[in-house]
Amino acid sequence: MSGDNMNQRSTDSKDTKASKHNNNKIPFPENNYTHNIRKAGERKLDRRGFMKTMVGAAGLFAVSTLPWGAIAVKELSGLGAKSHPKRKVVNISDLKVGEATEFAYPGEHDAALLVRLGENEFKAYQNACTHLKCPVFWSKEEGRLVCPCHHGFFDVKTGKPTAGPPQRPLPEVMLSKEQGAIFATGVKRYET
């Protein structure tokens, strides 16, 4: 469009006045030869347009971090944490060192396993194997948790898988000791 205007202007000037440019050698009465540059879109990506794009991108980045921040706030404030009622598992005197007992926590059908590792050392896990939910047993001889279905093994101190098909740790049941008994107070998050 601007090229047409320029042509129009050039022919006008050719008609009206004779100049030293109008000598069939220099096509247009201008001296910087920019007639072949398309100027119609020149404001589309000039410096200011570029800066506007950058500001828009900064805004986009700012907005895009909001969900992450929101979830982080939720996690930090503990809104996502589930709380379960405290429940008595076993009297300490009923469980010898090196022995284990099964119980259900937090629900009636959520099997869990309490292991007494030392005089004052207790560990409890939800004992559905993280591979295919077979019940995991405490093997006193081997000193580790065993899933007999596919020979999965878990470290009893951390619940992390040590061998076999399971890839994820067993969810730990948090315990407290009161009046000579062990109470289950909550379940740590199941790691995916």
Place this chain on the structure above:
Amino acid sequence: MKRSYRGVILLCFVLLLNIICTQQVVNAFFYEKYERVLWFAAANIILFPIALWIYRRERDVE
């Protein structure tokens, strides 16, 4: 017309910081360091008004 590319360079730098902060947010989120997530998310949000301020200042000079 006197050209100044200071605004362009500053905004490029702001965008670089944006990219870094976003990456750090996602990274910290993966490793469940939620406090770190909040710091970098806040930095990312603060960068937007800064970018706007740089742009306005450049525009008003022109």
